[in-house]
Amino acid sequence: MKERLLSEKFYEAMRQKEPRYPDRKALILPSLHQAQAEFGWLPKEILAEIAEYIGVHEAQIREVASFYTMYNLKPVGKMHLKLCTNVACCLRGANELMEFAEKKLGVKCGETTPDGAFTLSEEECLGACTTAPVMMANDDYIENLDINSMNDFIEKVKHER
Amino acid sequence: MSANPQTLFVQHFWKDSNRTLDYYLKEMNGYEAARKVLGSMAPDQVVEEVKKANIRGRGGAGFPMGMKWSFIPKNSEKPKYLVCNADESEPGTCKDRQIIRYTPHLLIEGLLIGSFAIGCKHAYVYIRGEYVREAQLLEEAIEEARAKGYLGKDIFGSGFDLEITVHRGAGAYICGEETGLLNSLEGKRGEPRVKPPFPAVSGAFSCPTAVNNVESIANVPHIIRLGGEVFAKLGRIDKSGGTRLISLSGHVNRPGVYEVAAGSMTLRQIIDDLGGGVWKGKKLKAVIPGGSSSPVLTADEIDAVYDVEPLMKIGTMMGSAAIMVIDEDTDLVKLLLRITKFYAHESCGQCTPCREGCHWMESLLHKVIHGEAKPADIDLLVDVAGNIGGKTLCALGDAAAMPVQSFVKKFRSEFDAYVKGQSRHA
Ligand SMILES: Cc1cc2nc3c(=O)[nH]c(=O)nc-3n(C[C@H](O)[C@H](O)[C@H](O)COP(=O)(O)O)c2cc1C
Ligand code: FES
Numbered sequence: 001m002k003e004r005l006l007s008e009k010f011y012e013a014m015r016q017k018e019p020r021y022p023d024r025k026a027l028i029l030p031s032l033h034q035a036q037a038e039f040g041w042l043p044k045e046i047l048a049e050i051a052e053y054i055g056v057h058e059a060q061i062r063e064v065a066s067f068y069t070m071y072n073l074k075p076v077g078k079m080h081l082k083l084c085t086n087v088a089c090c091l092r093g094a095n096e097l098m099e100f101a102e103k104k105l106g107v108k109c110g111e112t113t114p115d116g117a118f119t120l121s122e123e124e125c126l127g128a129c130t131t132a133p134v135m136m137a138n139d140d141y142i143e144n145l146d147i148n149s150m151n152d153f154i155e156k157v158k159h160e161r
Numbered sequence: 162m163s164a165n166p167q168t169l170f171v172q173h174f175w176k177d178s179n180r181t182l183d184y185y186l187k188e189m190n191g192y193e194a195a196r197k198v199l200g201s202m203a204p205d206q207v208v209e210e211v212k213k214a215n216i217r218g219r220g221g222a223g224f225p226m227g228m229k230w231s232f233i234p235k236n237s238e239k240p241k242y243l244v245c246n247a248d249e250s251e252p253g254t255c256k257d258r259q260i261i262r263y264t265p266h267l268l269i270e271g272l273l274i275g276s277f278a279i280g281c282k283h284a285y286v287y288i289r290g291e292y293v294r295e296a297q298l299l300e301e302a303i304e305e306a307r308a309k310g311y312l313g314k315d316i317f318g319s320g321f322d323l324e325i326t327v328h329r330g331a332g333a334y335i336c337g338e339e340t341g342l343l344n345s346l347e348g349k350r351g352e353p354r355v356k357p358p359f360p361a362v363s364g365a366f367s368c369p370t371a372v373n374n375v376e377s378i379a380n381v382p383h384i385i386r387l388g389g390e391v392f393a394k395l396g397r398i399d400k401s402g403g404t405r406l407i408s409l410s411g412h413v414n415r416p417g418v419y420e421v422a423a424g425s426m427t428l429r430q431i432i433d434d435l436g437g438g439v440w441k442g443k444k445l446k447a448v449i450p451g452g453s454s455s456p457v458l459t460a461d462e463i464d465a466v467y468d469v470e471p472l473m474k475i476g477t478m479m480g481s482a483a484i485m486v487i488d489e490d491t492d493l494v495k496l497l498l499r500i501t502k503f504y505a506h507e508s509c510g511q512c513t514p515c516r517e518g519c520h521w522m523e524s525l526l527h528k529v530i531h532g533e534a535k536p537a538d539i540d541l542l543v544d545v546a547g548n549i550g551g552k553t554l555c556a557l558g559d560a561a562a563m564p565v566q567s568f569v570k571k572f573r574s575e576f577d578a579y580v581k582g583q584s585r586h587a
Binding site for chain 2: 017019021022023025026027028029030032033051054063064067068069070085086087088091092123124125126127128129130131132136139140141142
């Protein structure tokens, strides 16, 4: 038997979810989320293991995973900053914030710092438009951003490492 | 004095401790509406009450909620599903998030009542993937309710069973469209389906399904508690009962989520009285009244009453009640490019007019902004938009076309200025 990469915790979480759907394929999104929470991204071997667990072809998992922007099919930095640049955020300075973040981190939008500490991305509307501009820092929202608070946040993360 | 003494939601917002079951039971008569429904009402009576309430769907299309529920077949052998749309993906919108954060039990009780009404034993909440914390809060609230016996088997000794599952999306605007959502729930790409069959006939897992927005469902306990007629009268306008949660963003002094009795205020009053007017003492240039897909309004058009039909009369829409305020210094051509880029990025690619047209519009707008466009390119832009709208499986095509058509129609001079190399923003 092939060695399993996904943890027992993954399989336990999926066993809990299984009875909640009339069709196993509905576990595809939850399993991708769970796997990404463990690995930070979704390498090919993981997609294959999920395919085997669910009982579909690997291509089907890849087809689904590639549709959704939240699944990282490439490695990302430890701190993934996703800055919303959609209308409401744009109206309140998101573009200037993006420029600032690029300079501060020394990368372009879409890139990861060489030390693997930060990835900077652009996001579509995050559904927090009344507290714009907004970014996600891994799983958390940081709202009412300005250059100072963005700077402080990046400094804080750097020092915590 | 507030113009709106009657609110159903916002008085409970903005305080973390209000989300507990304890608060809900003590301060909001929690689960009493469901107890009444399960103990003494027939499913049909519930649907009738919702019809009387005149509540329009809060997700964007404004479809009458009671009518939607009445389409679910009663004698089907198949399971039936109630699916709550918590995708909140229309740019500008962030009201459902507040319901989940501060009054999650209103949503759960609404799901309980709604499930009973349509005969569903397992309801799903499809929540956008980015709302990681909100999904956790909702799961916690579901656990609280289950521990008290408000979910699970034989609820209130009525013999009615219900489970609720929170299903997380993973970043795709199109999954807000109800059939894209259903495909995503089933573990597929979130591509919208060909209709018919409509979800009421064949929805989640090929079973009869009602898809309703978070705010729509969270209003159901209010409808039962107040009675459909009283709820309907909260609205100050025909065919629109209850209150509306409004997400007010952009260039206003006080952005935020507000609640107004349906049809009780004009757009101007909302911007000035609730939002404190345009920021920095600037003048208003434009307003996007119902999420980024709704046709833009000029500063002279905002005396319309803010509700579904009055906005339709002036050629725009209320959508998800997301108002974005735009000041005099904004470059509308660049803003339109940003909007168009969004739809191009989010087009699922199934329908050629949308897949190709959105990118075409995006590149034409790039040309305009970079001073490479000819006057005929502006007409071409409008022409492309006209060939997307109404020609696609789902309304994303229209959503992409309407901003282009309305921005060019109402602010043509800004586009022409770019073409002539005279834009003050260039
Ligand atoms: C492209 C697109 C995106 C949509 N996004 C959402 C959304 O994020 N939330 C929502 O409730 N409805 C959204 N809708 C509307 C849904 O298709 C559907 O009408 C709604 O969920 C029905 O609920 P309601 O009747 O309670 O409004 C969207 C529609 C389209 C065409
Ligand atoms: S536009 Fe940035 S959160 Fe909505």
